[in-house]
Amino acid sequence: MGFRTPHVRFTDYQPDAVAMARHNWRGAHGGEAEGAVLDWREPPADGRRYDLVVAADVAYEERFFAPLADTFSRCLAPGGHVILAEPSRPVAGSFYLMLRARGWLHQDTRRTVASNRGPVTVRISTFRQGSSAAIAS
Structure with a gap:
């Protein structure tokens, strides 16, 4: 197969x-x-949903947090996952708190990667909407 x-x-x-x-x-x-x-402020109206949404370096302005969370909700298929990679900006923590308050569950890992400015620690999180069941690794 x-x-x-x-x-x-x-x-x-x-x-x-x-x-x-x-x-x-x-x-x-x-x-x-x-x-x-x-544009997260105008999510697609086509009704398409995806099993996996991957986003990187998107939680950088608080004014966009609610539209981004709404876009995730609209675009993610039932049972789907969002993988979010963020370069450990302090402001991103507020986005994670917002998602948790909206019922999203997540698991985190951190990786240090090389950049032209030196090592950067990236927070990689898997999110899903739902119950209290653990997220499968």
Whole structure:
């Protein structure tokens, strides 16, 4: 039994970032990926839901926390997961608290990675909506 090719959709507020993500996907995987400009304040109304949403470096301004959480809720399929990677900014802690207050459960891990400014500790979290059951690793 072979693996099914995943449906990949890149989004960003900046069109150039979407184009670059699609270009990098083609270079790394040889296939196409969908791309779309996304403003969290105006989540997509197409009703599409995804089993997995991956977001990186998105919890940087508190004014966007509620729209981002709403976008996660609208775009995540039942039983789906959000993987969120953040460079340990203090402000991101408020976003994590907001998600927990909205009933999201999560598990965290931290990794230190090299950057052009020296080592950076990245918080990688898996979130899901739901009951008190533990998140599968």
